[in-house]
Amino acid sequence: MTRWLNNFAELMLIGHMVRKYLLLAFTIAFTVQSCKKSRSDLGKTLFTETGNKVFKNVENEAFAEVFRQTLKAEQPGLSQPKLIAAFYEKNEYEPVIVLQHVKQKGLQQLLTYFDRAAEHGLNPELFKAKELKELTDKLYDKKGIQTTEDAYRDIARLEILAANSLLQYSIALQYGVVSPKRIYAAYFTDTQRPDSNSLNRIFAIRDLKVYLDSIQPANEQYLALQKALKEGKAAPGITAAETQKILKVNLERLRWKNKPQEDKYVIVNIADFRLDVMEKGKSVLNMKVCVGEGRNKDFTDNIQEYDENDLKKDRPFSRETPQLNSMIHSVQVNPVWNIPESIASKEIVKSAAEDRYYLANHNIDVFENGKVVEDPEEIDWTSGNPGKKYRFKQRPGEDNSLGKIKFLFNNQSAVYLHDTPAKAAFKQSMRAVSHGCVRLEKPLDFAHALFGDGAKYEQIKKQMEDTVAVATNISLPKKVPVYLTYFTAWDDSGTIQVRKDVYGLDIVLYTYLQKRGAI
Structure with missing residues (x-):
């Protein structure tokens, strides 16, 4: 796990190299787009490179x-139909990829990379x-294309197919095949996707091999999972076939552009029930955590179909910890727990109905229209919908469900990191037991890692030890990024670690990759 985290920073360096290459390609684009071929250039180039005399009769x-008509017919099946159509219309339907890469059988270089996509x-x-191979072989065969009409049709098809496939391959390796925001309902992590400017630069590539080598992810974690996939070994306790699926979905996750870029950040791997504080690419503090309960906590689900048009996308259990990134801005020592309506309705109200002193014994105040209810024992908890009518707050204290401290960051899921009085759960291997927030094994150590030595940290220690618990907010001198993420496989010093899919997110991702024909 530590090795996986230490290599996050390398992903950003690779991204910088790719951007540098693409910037060079963009400069070259003006040459490609402005050099209008004379009437004989297309046919002459193709004849020179293939030796097929049919191309002597080709007219631009x-x-x-023919290219315009073919593109119109095939446009609905393209991955980027509007972008591709707009480019060729602007460039007078020139086959720029074929013209640029037909020389020295450059198009066959493209095929070697596609063949190794596995x-x-x-x-x-x-x-x-x-x-693509059939069309390329036909192009380079002196007798493969026998009429001018066939030449027009086949070169048009080859150009469109090569452009579409090159775009797809570039997107897949640099951004991932699918967008996580489109497949996961509880996903709120900033994730970069390609824009039209970056995609248009692909038409300006001068050297396919240099470009395709540059977009191969070079992060050590990615390379290690690639090696494990090639070896085809089974991870402990699961079959080789299932191991392959797990490796494939985690390779896809590593291709997503959603990794931390900061020198210092906090990362929680939900599937591993672990938190790390990272500084300059190294873990300086790690601990066990408890995360929200998941839909697959019994690990019984297999690959299943999901309706891509369903607005619910995947169907997370209501207590699952979301994937997100934010900034930790402050802590509350001796926190007040504002009990969510869902927990109030499903748990608090039921307990209060069974035991009239439950609320008093657990230091829970009841509010109606913003005012404290003085005698909650008189409320009939079995009538109406009291979980919606009333609001509930648990006062600071030893039995407060948030423990002695909670760490706050803005997010639309109302989750945070916090202490807990329920320490026994940290001894369990399966720690998906919370209502969605992340419980910390070592909250004081975590506070120290965020605040460092000084007056604020000393204040936190003192107030956590005080016998009289008073809720106190303390802001961080400098906000610290936090990432709640989900990985079920990574390399740890040469050994592939695999974790069970407690939220079924591997299942969802694998299913979408299947639907796209990606695996």
């Missing part, structure tokens, strides 16, 4: 019309590898 304007856990047919 006649080809452009090394990334991807299906080569996602990039139409077989069809």
Whole structure:
């Protein structure tokens, strides 16, 4: 796990290298777009590189019309239909990829990378590898194309297919095949996706091998999972086939551009029930955590179908900890627990109905219209919907469900990191037991890692030890980023660690990759 975390920073360096390459390609784009071929250039280039005399009769304007019609017919099946159509319309339907890369059989270089897509856990047919090979072989065969009409049609198809597949491959390796925001309901992590400017630069690539090598993820974690996938070994306790699926979905997660960029940050791997404080690429503090209960806590689910058009996307259990990133801005020592309506309705009200002194014994105040109810024992908890009518707050104290301290960060799920009086859960291997917030094994150590030595940390220690618990807010001198994430496989010093899919998120991701034909 530590090795996985230590390599997060490397992902950002690779991204910088790719951006530098693409900036160079963008500069070259003006050359590609401004050099209008004369009537004989297309045919002459193709004849020179293939030796097929049919290309001597090819005329640019006649080809452009066939290309325009072919593109219109195939546009609905393209991954980026509007972008591709707009580019070729702007460039007078020139086959810029074929013209640039037909030389020295450069198009065959593209095929070698598509053929090796399985090394990334991807299906080569996602990039139409077989069809591209047939068209490319036909192009380089002196007798493969026998009429001018066939030349127009086949070059048009080859150009469109090569452009579409190159775009798909570039997106897949640099951003991932699917967008996590589109498949996960409880996903709130900033995740970069490609824009039209970055995609248009692909048409300006001069050297396919240099470019395709540059977008191969070089992070050690990614390379380690690639190696494990190739070896085909089974992780302890699961089959080789299931291990392959787990590796594939985690390779996809590593391709997403959602990794920390800061020198110091907090990361919680939900699937591993672990928190790390990272500084300059190294873990300076780690601890066990308890996370929200999950839909697959019994680990009984297998791959299943999900309706991509369903607005609920996947169907998380209401207590699952969301994936998100935010900034820890303050702590509350001796916190007040504002009990969520869902917990109040499902648990607090039921307990109060069974035991009239339950609320008093647990230091829980009841509010109606913002005012404290003086005699909550008189309330009939069995009539109406008291969980909605009343609000509940648990006062600071030894039995407060948030323990002695909670760490606050803005998020739409109303979750936070906090202490807990229920320490026994940290001895369990399966720690998906909370209502959604993250319980900390060593909250005081965590506070020290955030605040460092000084007056504020000393104040926190003192107030956590005070016999009279008073809720006190203390702001961090400098906000610290926090990432709640989900990985079920990583390399740990040469050993692949695998965790069970407690939230079923591997299942969801694998299903969507299947639907896209990506695996």
